[in-house]
Amino acid sequence: MSILESKYKAVRTMTRSLAANLSAEDQMVQSCPEASPVKWHQAHTTWFFETFILRPFLPGYRPFRDEFHRLFNSYYISLGEKISAKKLRAAFSRPTLNEILAFRAHVDQEMERLFSCSIDQEVARRILLGLNHEQQHQELGLTDIKHAFFSNPIGPSYGSAPMPKERTHPAYQLRWFDFEGGLTGIGYPLNAGDPLDFCFDNETPRHKVYLEPFQIASCMVTCRDYLEFMSDDGYIRPELWLSDGWDSVQQAGWEAPLYWERDSTDATGWRVFTLKGWHGLAGLLDTALCHVSFFEADAFARWRGCRLPTEAEWESAAIKERRHGNLLDTGRLHPTRANGAGLEQLFGDCWEWTASPHTGYPGYKPLPGALGEYNGKFMSSQMIVRGGSCVTPADHIRATYRNFIHPAMRWQFTGIRLAI
Structure with a gap:
């Protein structure tokens, strides 16, 4: 075979x-x-x-x-x-x-x-x-x-196994990693001579970009971080929001991430729906935040005095990191917490919003014929997310992978990593 x-x-x-x-x-x-x-x-x-x-x-x-x-x-x-x-x-x-x-x-x-x-x-x-x-x-x-x-009103559970208990060590403190910037290559270096080498067409061609020096957070924003944003009236402060984001908040009535629901029995006042049923937010405070839109990610970053990384910054930070993390093969089916092991959570847990729109790289050419509709026709009105999630197959993700989502969408496992 x-x-x-x-x-x-x-x-x-x-x-x-x-x-x-x-x-x-x-x-x-x-x-x-x-x-x-x-x-x-x-x-x-x-x-x-x-x-x-x-x-x-x-x-x-x-x-x-x-x-x-x-x-x-x-x-x-x-x-x-x-x-x-x-x-x-x-x-x-x-x-x-x-x-x-x-x-x-x-x-x-x-x-x-x-x-x-x-x-x-x-x-x-x-x-x-x-x-x-x-x-x-x-x-x-x-x-x-x-x-x-x-x-479903009865809240069925997809996974039969219980949610693994979070480790009891103290919450990991966010650190910043410095990158010098300069001229760097991004995009997939496709080996045309290897028939088993694969990437999607929107990952090509590999090309040079110039980056200013930047810093990127060591881990993803947590539920605890985001609860502080909510407690500081983040959803009702228009100065934090892009215009379309503020319109989305008003029209949809957002007051929390998708799958968060008020619950007076939990110490935080909230519970969270997962693929393994409902769980009190108190037990998930230090896990990576998920199910927020680009608009919410951008507003949170502004509130923290930071910004979202560009996709070129994200890729340059991730390209030398091991391609492992809380992906589908772990069976967890929900984001976990950082453990303090350097620059982490780049792969798995949540797709990370970037500040970059989904457009073609310089020299991009879609595949010929009907297959050219796979990615090229969606290079409008969507934002790039990177890194995969807790339901991404482990052998499917890589540092050059460009996923894209409408900025108001929240049903995907999307989260936040900060940059400055």
Whole structure:
């Protein structure tokens, strides 16, 4: 079995494992416009392999069902009409979950037939893109089911294991790390001669940027830090907020991060919803803050007399650090606390908001054809987040990875690291 085939089977098995304890009813729910049903995630990732790999490259391939080509298209407009808007993905009770699982089995069987053939570099590149795409949807599936369970009045728990107890050592004190700046390279140094080397197109081309000297915080902002911001009337002080951020606060009525709810039984007056159910904030005060928008992150940074790092600053700080942390493989499914081991939490825990918009690097070229819609069409009105989260697969993240989110969105595991 080739390395590529082994990776294919591992990723597809992980998706099945993550959905194993969800009922068919669970997988039907779409609780906010940003989310998608878990059933849809399983079908769409399978559609990707059928559409971009099996149909064009496997002789004699017969699609599982022709209507799936439209039903599970997400935003690839050049491939033809989509059946419905994203916000209506939960409107379809059919095909059933069993049919979706049969679709996955069909595509897996045909991919096995493809792996028995000679695979050229273009096919290998598309398979790697499909696998990384599926890993993105593994994370999105967990993010979306968290919101679905939070929206359920009985507050179901995704994870059966209890939340690990936080270590009892004193709260870690934030420190600052100095960087000299200067001319530095950012972006992924793609090795075109290695068919298994992968990055997304928006990570390229690697290029030079000039950085002024800067300092970056040793760890992420904690729930304790953010509670102080809230106690100092952070949400009702317009001088702290960008104009669009202030409008979002007023229109949505924000007074705390997403998943925080008032609770008089907790010493802090708040409880927090997690993938493992409700927990009092008092026991999570020193964990990394999550589920805040870019606007909230920016307002907090202003309140502290700091700012958010640019993505170039973040990457230059992270590029030599070990790519490990509280990622999906730990099974924690919630941010943890810093432990004082230098510059930490760069990978895992929470995606970190940066001050940089999602635009193309100098010389950027999208992939040819419909695959060029993967990232390039979203280079407008979105902000870059870096570093992955507690639900990001460990072998999916890297220092050059550029994720992007609308600045008002809070349902993703997003947090804050300060810079000055």
